[in-house]
Amino acid sequence: MILPFFIIIPLLTAFLIAIVAGKKDNFANGLSIFSSLLLLLGAIYNFFTQNQEVIVYKIGNWKAPIGINLVQDSLTIFMLIIVGLISLTSLIYSRQYIRHISTNWKYYALFMFLITGMNGVIVTGDLFNLFVFMEIALISAFALVAYGGKAEEFEAAFKYAIMGVVSSTFILVGIAILYSATSTLTLAKIAEQIPNISYKIVYLVGGIFLMGFGLKAAIIPFHTWLPDAHSSAPAPISAMLSGVLIKVLGIYAIIRIFFNVFGAPEFFLNIFMTLGVISILIAGFLAIAQWDMKRLLAYSSISQIGYILLGLGIGSTLGILGAVFHLFNHAIFKSLLFYNAGSVEMTTGTRDLKKMGKLTKLMPVTSKTSMIASLAISGIPPFNGFFSKLIIIIAAIQSGHPFLTALAVIGSIQTLAALLKVQRFGFHSENKTKITKNITSFGMKFAMITLAFLCFAGAIVIIPEIKEVTLDPIVEVINNNSEYMKIVLGR
Amino acid sequence: MPIETWLIFILSFMIIGSIVALEIKDILSAVIAVGVVGLGVSLSFIFLQAPDLAIVQFLFEIFALIIMVRAFVKKDYHQEEPSKVNKILIGITIITLLAILYFTASILNLLPEFGEPLMNTAQYYLNNGASDTGAANLVTSIILDYRAYDTLGEVTVLFTAILGALTVLRIKSKSHR
């Protein structure tokens, strides 16, 4: 039973950093890397020992509707592995990058709180508890976005904070109405009660939750904060926000609530599909128009979230498989792209694509990994992004939406165009900078190379034998909520 | 008078108070008007038999007022908002919000009536709370025993928020970055 340790370890690390760390950040950095390594290993250990069953942990020994329960199923482990992986590389990357800004232990404490919040959202089986841990993750994210200390960073953080507060309030209202209608907060118990209450209430609560979680996932039209927040934050934080946070707080929560609790009503699936396609197309166009490297990547995040939502909205087994796989892939290559942008920014001092160029010689590792990530995100074989997009597109064809399929393909071309712009102007055009020294450290290179390797290696998940033990159980969890319900309620 | 009438009165007062707070030009008055709305919330908590919350809401109201006044009003920098606000935008916003209200009204009807909650889970706390946890205050028994994990999260939220505020306020930006 190591489930509560996914909360205890990062939380204890954060508090220890706050108590013990002095002026310097050596201790804080080492401790946080160690604990995120432990988290990743714990998640992998769970993956190998779990045997595709649902495990329930009773906190304080109170059973389901009375106390709070932690629930572990395939989806939980999958998300824990993503969080562990990205946070580990991000912390390794931070070591030099953050010293560039300031040497303060507070960064690492806030970072560990961010991980705590996300892990808490992932493992919990209680609606209000999900809200509380969501707040931990969000509040630390607000502070981390402003960490650079420049004017536009405060502006972005303020915008993000206001949006976050509004969305949290919506979610709390949804929780209140749901509590009034079902008189319980345990997700499984609510799922049990849903058939007994009026479908109109489900639609109202679903609409409110869609606004709340949609704001957190930055689905168009709720996306306005994301390009600012994700481009202003320090690079490792951008990678965390774009790579994991919007997925955990947005997509994961949507999956849990709309699929596992509400039982995937057709009405909402259609909304997901529509919003997904709109996000793909509009964010794709906006991405091409950007000249700021990180802003371009941020807009591209919105469009990739659109793909995940499209896959979920199709609702067939294949569609959900594609969505889950794309979620994993996007976490890897978008974080990698943000690491690249960060090291380019650190070396050249600018994020403006017009002012860069000819970085292939100067920064070989950065430019090569960036090329891999760009190809992967645009869906070029043999990288992982190709397979996930292909699955989503096939699912769209199978479900009888040729028009959506065409739009999704157009979206893929837009992504390619946007990322080629980065490659062309950022790395390959003639030299406009006078910088001759590459200050990327070993840790940063290590983080980038690891993720670039995973862009290749991620593709093997699609081999049927491996898919059977990795992705299929997750799709099973999402599609079939009765098992989850039965085990959590202990019958 | 039945409690419902009192609450309707207080809530209408709070709505008016918050509209005043938003529309008034002077910022000190706006802060104080929101403070009054918060006290209205505290008063409603007393009517709704939630003394714990009434105390906490009242104290936090004072505290929020101190933060707001200390932060914004003493420095005499605050200038009036520019009067030319986009009328069309405001109109669209109000119409949208009224539409939301209209649709919600029909659905809120379907919830259990005021004063008659379902109490499926809650009845367990009322019956067994004292013998399970040994605390006479059942709200305390919930926040610190049945749902202590939530409270751990809440303490962490507070810690994070304060750490974040301290980080934000003490940042000295390095110019060359």
Place this chain on the structure above:
Amino acid sequence: MILYLLCFTLMLVGLYGILTKRDLIKIILSASIMGYATNLLLILFAYRNGSIFPILRKGVEIIPMVDPLPQALVLTSIVIELGTTALLVALALKLFQKYKTYDITKIRKLSG
């Protein structure tokens, strides 16, 4: 029913403030109004006719009590709101320090 509706109206007033106001402080105030409305809604859902607060007293036999769970939730949510407000105030002050204004239309380094 009418109480729920009034409470919802209060929340929409807060939302209206966030959407239309151009002053950082008023935006923060609107956010806290939304918070009040949500907390009140939860407690309204908890009230039971003719019952008292959920605290046992010595020598008093057990009588109907209101639902204690939403009270616990609201206690948590009030603290969370206070923390968020403190952070928002800190960010607003830093913005003021940089731009010398609270007017959001003049704080426009970022487009979109």
Place this chain on the structure above:
Amino acid sequence: MDNNSGMTIIVKTITRITVPIIILYGCYIIFHGHLTPGGGFAGGVIIALALLNVMIAFGREFTNNWLNINFLEKLESISATLFLVLGILGFLIGTTFLLNFISKGELFRLLSAGTIPVLNIIIGIKVAMSLFLVVWVLAGLKLDEGESL
């Protein structure tokens, strides 16, 4: 205490009398959290407000000498850690995380309800320290001296 910072001598004298009473009341609220309305949060805010009262009446400089701010920051972190440690103790002594592992005692007694009073005290310290610190730092921010763009 003859410094000129802060408010007039009348305010200072009254503060000197009332602040200990307010703090005592806050402690009462915290210790009786499991029996009467109130608890860690309410009591913590009361103590924080008492400390703020001192800060407003005597000025920031005096409070800095009177209280050790660094120590308060550490105390905040330590109290938060204690909450977590108590949870882990439930794991080690009992069976699960955050188990109420101390004996429940007799109803309506001050020393009853297992870990609940302990948690109330921890939360009280935590809330008091955090809220005082945030106002302390907000008050110290000099808006007009900020670096411009």
